[in-house]
Amino acid sequence: xxxxxxxxxxxxxxxxxxxxxxxxxxxxxxxxxxxxxxxxxxxxxxxxxxxxxxxxxxxxxxxxxxxxxxxxxxxxxxxxxxxxxxxxxxxxxxxxxxxxxxxxxxxxxxxxxxxxxxxxxxxxxxxxxxxxxxxxxxxxxxxxxxxxxxxxxxxxxxxxxxxxxxxxxxxxxxxxxxxxxxxxxxxxxxxxxxxxxxxxxxxxxxxxxxxxxxxxxxxxxxxxxxxxxxxxxxxxxxxxxxxxxxxxxxxxxxxxxxxxxxxxxxxxxxxxxxxxxxxxxxxxxxxxxxxxxxxxxxxxxxxxxxxxxxxxxxxxxxxxxxxxxxxxxxxxxxxxxxxxxxxxxxxxxxxxxxxxxxxxxxxxxxxxxxxxxxxxxxxxxxxxxxxxxxxxxxxxxxxxxxxxxxxxxxxxxxxxxxxxxxxxxxxxxxxxxxxxxxxxxxxxxxxxxxxxxxxxxxxxxxxxxxxxxxxxxxxxxxxxxxx
DNA sequence: ATGTCC
Numbered sequence: 001x002x003x004x005x006x007x008x009x010x011x012x013x014x015x016x017x018x019x020x021x022x023x024x025x026x027x028x029x030x031x032x033x034x035x036x037x038x039x040x041x042x043x044x045x046x047x048x049x050x051x052x053x054x055x056x057x058x059x060x061x062x063x064x065x066x067x068x069x070x071x072x073x074x075x076x077x078x079x080x081x082x083x084x085x086x087x088x089x090x091x092x093x094x095x096x097x098x099x100x101x102x103x104x105x106x107x108x109x110x111x112x113x114x115x116x117x118x119x120x121x122x123x124x125x126x127x128x129x130x131x132x133x134x135x136x137x138x139x140x141x142x143x144x145x146x147x148x149x150x151x152x153x154x155x156x157x158x159x160x161x162x163x164x165x166x167x168x169x170x171x172x173x174x175x176x177x178x179x180x181x182x183x184x185x186x187x188x189x190x191x192x193x194x195x196x197x198x199x200x201x202x203x204x205x206x207x208x209x210x211x212x213x214x215x216x217x218x219x220x221x222x223x224x225x226x227x228x229x230x231x232x233x234x235x236x237x238x239x240x241x242x243x244x245x246x247x248x249x250x251x252x253x254x255x256x257x258x259x260x261x262x263x264x265x266x267x268x269x270x271x272x273x274x275x276x277x278x279x280x281x282x283x284x285x286x287x288x289x290x291x292x293x294x295x296x297x298x299x300x301x302x303x304x305x306x307x308x309x310x311x312x313x314x315x316x317x318x319x320x321x322x323x324x325x326x327x328x329x330x331x332x333x334x335x336x337x338x339x340x341x342x343x344x345x346x347x348x349x350x351x352x353x354x355x356x357x358x359x360x361x362x363x364x365x366x367x368x369x370x371x372x373x374x375x376x377x378x379x380x381x382x383x384x385x386x387x388x389x390x391x392x393x394x395x396x397x398x399x400x401x402x403x404x405x406x407x408x409x410x411x412x413x414x415x416x417x418x419x420x421x422x423x424x425x426x427x428x429x430x431x432x433x434x435x436x437x438x439x440x441x442x443x444x445x446x447x448x449x450x451x452x453x454x455x456x457x458x459x460x461x462x463x464x465x466x467x468x469x470x471x472x473x474x475x476x477x478x479x480x481x482x483x
Numbered sequence: 484a485t486g487t488c489c
Contacts (some may be wrong), residue, residue: 075484100484137486195486206484247485332484414487 060090070409076272093275096351102297103241111321125479139198156295196245205483358392382453421449
């Protein structure tokens with residue numbers, strides 16, 4: 001199939017590019033790219049735009065197949081992709097959500113200033129490392145019974161607060177209040193459940209982390225104040241998902257869908273785009289299992305959050321004050337939402353894969369104090385660089401189905417990063433810059449080296465300049481705990 | 484991302 005080149009792309013407006021439907025006969029909608037010219041030149045080098053075009057062929061896709069500026073190649077769909085399908089006849093595709101179902105980020109705000117607490121950072125990073133198991137296949141201290149696991153899958157973060165891990169108020173500060181009601185544990189296989197039994201409270205490996213940051217600067221004082229952020233304040237970021245359980249849910253249902261797809265007369269240009277109609281038996285079973293895995297992830301982040309608070313208290317005691325949940329967002333998920341398409345409000349199945357929901361002011365689900373300014377959008381950068389807090393806008397509803405970027409985005413594959421990065425040297429360099437790295441392996445550090453990622457600042461500048469989110473604060477890391 | 488190939 002022909003590769004997408006610069007000549008195939010037209011500029012619609014500043015930061016918005018389009019590959020027209022005429023590019024390939026099988027496209028049902030155009031493909032759109034949110035990027036600066038510089039980022040586009042980098043994006044065009046890999047296969048992610050061809051993947052974007054492939055997504056535009058899927059049955060029921062509305063308006064456009066879209067990618068955010070942090071786009072890179074993924075399984076079938078590009079990571080950084082957003083695709084909305086007609087409800088309920090359009091398809092649902094596991095590749096549009098990703099293997100790590102409800103991978104996401106939670107941001108905790110402290111009452112301490114970095115300037116008064118520099119000396120405590122090293123001890124804090126060691127304490128966090130001791131409280132939060134990290135690494136491939138690593139289990140935690142909580143061993144669930146199968147009955148308890150079914151409760152977690154049905155209740156999400158509610159299970160955590162019902163069992164003493166955190167407070168009930170925190171649920172209001174989570175996307176979907178930490179629970180998708182369509183979850184059904186019956187469609188999560190025994191193998192998937194077995195993998196999850198001891199994984200609550202663990203971050204896993206790869207780009208997952210617990211990070212200590214401070215607010216380096218604020219861009220919008222009104223919104224920063226509303227979110228409770230101020231310059232110099234210490235905050236903590238938790239980035240993880242549904243671990244082996246979610247991975248197994250994806251594996252199981254992808255296998256079933258591959259066998260069922262032809263039965264529905266669906267042909268896709270890449271087998272990794274396997275999909276079935278949302279309202280089919282296989283579509284419903286996957287959706288209910290995906291919701292259950294998403295609930296597991298929310299419960300996981302909530303329990304990690306509780307462990308982070310324990311570590312915090314051990315270091316700072318009573319003077320450490322509260323760690324308040326600022327917000328928790330998913331960036332690998334499919335949601336049923338209402339969106340206005342060609343002037344008509346309609347229900348769609350929004351696939352977000354490496355894309356964060358970014359709903360604007362007035363959104364009902366938001367806690368009252370955030371309602372006037374929009375949903376917090378949390379953008380973690382790569383290891384040792386910066387992260388950002390943004391606020392969703394009404395423009396995101398018009399342009400991107402209420403979505404925004406989710407991070408810096410890879411520019412090197414894991415294997416290329418391992419070849420190019422020198423992990424021990426990098427760890428020492430970060431240390432010299434005042435960033436403590438607690439990692440299970442040098443391999444993990446090499447794969448996550450900053451050179452393996454795009455510049456998060458340029459990615460954030462695109463979403464901000466295009467108006468789909470407003471910059472609120474920039475966070476600078478002082479300690480990172482990784483798998 | 485992932486008991487990195489049941």
